[in-house]
Amino acid sequence: MSWSWEYLPSEELVAGGAPAAFLTAIEQKAIEQKATELVRVAEALHLDRTTHEGSGEPMRYLDVAGGLVAYYVVPRLELVVICQVTPPPA
Structure with a gap:
């Protein structure tokens, strides 16, 4: 096995309703980069x-x-x- 990340229960339920611009910023940069960093940290700790x-x-x-x-x-x-x-406050 190798470390990975996912939305739970689903991307739609976790991120649904958030402004599109915020989700775009998160999905393209922040979540994937941060989740990848979290995966590396978790892998090192465990x-x-x-x-x-x-x-x-x-x-x-x-x-x-x-x-x-x-x-x-x-x-x-x-x-x-x-x-x-x-998402951040409007």
Whole structure:
């Protein structure tokens, strides 16, 4: 397996309703770059994911383009899950 990231439950439910310009900025730059960075960090912190015990890390928040992205890491699945995208105030 190799580390990756995804929206949960789906991109439409996580990011739906946010302004198109904000989502474009996030998807093209911020989320993919930040998620890739999160994946690298998670991979480094959990070199041997098979020895990980427990439910994983708590929910974390990342400031992206004036908005927030909520995510958590699932070491056993080698996965960073993005579960909420909050656009900046209008």
